[in-house]
């Protein structure tokens with residue numbers, strides 16, 4: 001038996017279930033099986049051409065060396081402009097740090113901000129990486145279970161009731177993964193008011209801000225007032241909006257002291273995000289934005305189709321997503337926990353969904369509609385047939 005002892009905090013981290021289901025489905029496909037996958041949280045579109053051209057040009061021009069730790073000055077500057085023009089946020093370029101994906105930004109923020117004995121509030125259902133990052137930092141996640149009858153939105157009262165003297169921050173994700181809920185301006189105002197009154201930092205994960213339906217408005221919590229902006233750390237990236245998941249580029253903007261701490265941490269871990277990729281990111285923000293509209297139209301069509309079909313299945317209830325690209329139907333009436341449901345569905349019909357358990361809701365499963373209409377249609381045929389035979 002190996003005597004290798006793994007760091008205790010790291011040893012307790014389970015592997016990512018979403019990545020696990022995705023690779024299981026891919027392995028089945030590689031083995032020649034037909035699989036309809038609703039697992040992956042990445043757009044099926046290619047990165048728009050002008051963004052790829054900019055990165056290729058950077059490579060051709062010899063942009064193959066380390067970049068500054070916090071990102072290329074040109075990229076930090078266009079991010080600062082974007083946050084001002086689109087989000088009403090007033091961050092100087094020096095308050096922006098570019099990292100290897102929004103996931104990496106969140107990891108850096110949580111490591112730099114949170115300490116042993118502190119608590120971070122996580123509205124539940126939540127994106128499964130938040131809780132693991134918090135645990136690695138030594139802090140504890142405090143789950144606030146939002147009610148399905150409230151469309152899975154955390155109320156200000158539920159938030160306030162979870163605050164203790166040890167509360168350091170809340171992670172606020174709108175539009176959200178895994179449900180696609182979008183908080184309204186007045187709901188966000190109330191949540192920010194509670195956070196400010198108690199001195200709780202808001203880590204605002206805005207990675208899905210461009211994926212909104214039915215005219216919904218994206219509101220950045222930090223834009224509500226100067227006081228709010230001081231307590232908000234805004235996280236965003238390129239993966240979901242510009243179909244750049246494999247580029248691994250994300251960023252945050254926040255207080256100078258946090259920027260300094262994250263710069264030190266990143267300087268000793270990844271150094272900088274990939275240099276030539278950052279030129280593509282500059283083109284993404286500076287270039288034409290029609291690609292967002294085209295992808296948005298396709299996602300809206302899929303959202304309507306998948307929501308209508310899933311919610312029409314006998315025994316299934318489903319909150320209508322207002323953003324992102326997920327639905328989270330409640331399958332508890334079939335007497336299976338979410339892992340058994342997902343495993344049996346994959347084995348019986350070759351349909352891959354992600355169990356809700358690691359998102360904090362064992363009564364639900366997550367279907368991503370970041371996949372083709374054909375995949376959605378055939379996959380839903382499989383889901384209906386599986387449920388009929390239960």
Ligand SMILES: Cc1ncc(COP(=O)(O)O)c(C=O)c1O
Pocket residue numbers: 041100101102103104127173176177205207236237238239240245249250
């Ligand atoms: C809620 C949420 N935040 C952040 C991320 C990370 O995005 P990336 O690291 O690709 O920028 C994801 C990806 O699935 C997500 O769902």
